[in-house]
Amino acid sequence: MNLTVIGTGYVGLVSGTCFAEMGNNVTCIDVDKNKIDNLDQGIIPIYEPGLEAMVKRNVSNKTLSFSTKLSENLDKCDIAFIAVGTPMGDDGSADLKYVLQVAKEIGENMTTPLVVVDKSTVPVGTADKVKATIEKELEKRNVSIEFHVVSNPEFLKEGDAINDFMKPDRVVVGSDNEEASKKMTNLYTPFFRSTSNRLITMDVRSAEMTKYVANAMLATKISFMNEIANICELVGADVNKVRIGIGSDSRIGYSFIYPGSGYGGSCFPKDVKALKKTAQENGYNAQLIGAVEDVNDKQKLVIANKILSKFGNDLKGKKIAVWGLAFKPETDDMREAPAIYIIKKLVEHGAEVHAYDPKAMDEAQHFYLKDVPNVTYYNSKYETLKDADAMVLLTEWKEFRSPDFEELKSQMKNSIIFDGRNQYNEELLISKGFEYFQIGKS
Numbered sequence: 001m002n003l004t005v006i007g008t009g010y011v012g013l014v015s016g017t018c019f020a021e022m023g024n025n026v027t028c029i030d031v032d033k034n035k036i037d038n039l040d041q042g043i044i045p046i047y048e049p050g051l052e053a054m055v056k057r058n059v060s061n062k063t064l065s066f067s068t069k070l071s072e073n074l075d076k077c078d079i080a081f082i083a084v085g086t087p088m089g090d091d092g093s094a095d096l097k098y099v100l101q102v103a104k105e106i107g108e109n110m111t112t113p114l115v116v117v118d119k120s121t122v123p124v125g126t127a128d129k130v131k132a133t134i135e136k137e138l139e140k141r142n143v144s145i146e147f148h149v150v151s152n153p154e155f156l157k158e159g160d161a162i163n164d165f166m167k168p169d170r171v172v173v174g175s176d177n178e179e180a181s182k183k184m185t186n187l188y189t190p191f192f193r194s195t196s197n198r199l200i201t202m203d204v205r206s207a208e209m210t211k212y213v214a215n216a217m218l219a220t221k222i223s224f225m226n227e228i229a230n231i232c233e234l235v236g237a238d239v240n241k242v243r244i245g246i247g248s249d250s251r252i253g254y255s256f257i258y259p260g261s262g263y264g265g266s267c268f269p270k271d272v273k274a275l276k277k278t279a280q281e282n283g284y285n286a287q288l289i290g291a292v293e294d295v296n297d298k299q300k301l302v303i304a305n306k307i308l309s310k311f312g313n314d315l316k317g318k319k320i321a322v323w324g325l326a327f328k329p330e331t332d333d334m335r336e337a338p339a340i341y342i343i344k345k346l347v348e349h350g351a352e353v354h355a356y357d358p359k360a361m362d363e364a365q366h367f368y369l370k371d372v373p374n375v376t377y378y379n380s381k382y383e384t385l386k387d388a389d390a391m392v393l394l395t396e397w398k399e400f401r402s403p404d405f406e407e408l409k410s411q412m413k414n415s416i417i418f419d420g421r422n423q424y425n426e427e428l429l430i431s432k433g434f435e436y437f438q439i440g441k442s
């Protein structure tokens with residue numbers, strides 16, 4: 001099939017590349033000329049395991065190409081995917097300006113029948129808006145061309161996006177048209193060759209809602225466990241043991257019940273907010289979803305507050321080594337990362353921060369922490385430790401899992417670790433003479 005994927009970010013680039021890998025002819029479009037120029041030269045704008053090799057292979061096979069011009073890439077297109085950003089608007093709702101801009105351009109330029117797919121995460125009712133926008137442009141041009149708008153929300157995880165896309169747990173397709181559903185089924189069937197068929201079809205509105213509900217459910221599990229961690233700390237229970245105790249119940253399960261420094265990233269924070277807003281717009285006060293967000297906002301600062309309780313409010317002259325900046329391992333994405341909030345708070349209180357992350361240092365230096373003074377970046381985790389008063393672990397990258405604790409002790413001024421991801425063995429650290437602070441353990 002001939003596919004056009006509009007928006008070449010995490011979702012668009014991964015989807016487009018994986019569709020090409022399955023033998024489709026894919027053109028990925030972006031308004032960011034710099035990004036497209038780089039992609040043309042084989043420079044991948046994001047870090048995602050396995051992506052670079054797959055992009056290069058498909059470019060050389062001529063199944064994948066890049067362009068800034070949507071107008072030149074609709075003529076032979078069977079399916080056009082809208083995969084642009086849907087950032088949080090000022091009032092918490094999803095800002096649809098990029099999605100509707102693309103819809104307008106599609107309406108202005110399409111010449112043959114088309115299936116238009118909303119792959120971006122968009123609130124219920126967006127497909128109707130996309131349809132109306134395209135219709136309006138066709139009317140202006142005084143032409144009648146058949147098109148159908150389908151919802152196909154994306155569930156990939158940054159850091160494991162290629163695996164998720166190539167072997168999906170499920171693909172949700174919301175469509176009110178049989179022909180469009182058939183095209184989508186044909187497109188996705190090859191992805192289920194080695195597994196059972198996991199394509200779930202439904203109406204458009206239910207598909208739009210499914211994406212928000214999935215993210216809100218996962219965010220709820222995280223906030224629930226963080227709240228439990230805070231209670232455990234007050235009553236003298238160990239949340240790490242409680243976690244294992246409840247996870248063994250198959251109705252609960254182990255995933256997404258790790259206590260930590262709160263969720264971040266480009267999706268959960270904005271999607272939870274947008275779902276709350278959608279409920280509100282429809283006259284419903286989504287109390288639980290609001291609480292998930294409130295708990296998370298507070299949780300991001302729990303580890304900073306522990307540091308302040310240990311050293312006092314004045315951190316002048318204190319050096320804090322920070323391991324991990326990305327919102328989770330295997331990505332350079334720092335959107336809404338707890339590290340941003342924690343580092344800002346430490347610096348506000350006078351601390352000097354020595355930071356290292358395997359992939360997210362450029363993002364931090366040039367964007368998210370650009371204006372934050374007193375942060376120095378190092379090329380390795382051990383370099384951050386020299387004369388440090390404490391080490392703070394914020395992202396559970398594999399390279400942080402089993403560090404050489406003797407090296408830590410020899411470099412640091414104080415043998416103190418604040419663990420925002422509860423990944424170390426407390427007994428081991430205490431036996432080595434460390435003071436060890438974690439989430440949910442007094």
Ligand SMILES: NC(=O)c1ccc[n+]([C@@H]2O[C@H](COP(=O)([O-])OP(=O)(O)OC[C@H]3O[C@@H](n4cnc5c(N)ncnc54)[C@H](O)[C@@H]3O)[C@@H](O)[C@H]2O)c1
Pocket residue numbers: 006007008009010011012029030031032035083084085086098101102119120121122154155156157158266267
């Ligand atoms: N990042 C994830 O893990 C993830 C997972 C599932 C769903 N989503 C959803 O997918 C959507 C895209 O997310 P992302 O993380 O890939 O975003 P992103 O910000 O990484 O990329 C969006 C891209 O769209 C481009 N763009 C904007 N307007 C355009 C236009 N008019 N024409 C062409 N290109 C345009 C931007 O230049 C940018 O490169 C969002 O709705 C997001 O919520 C993201």
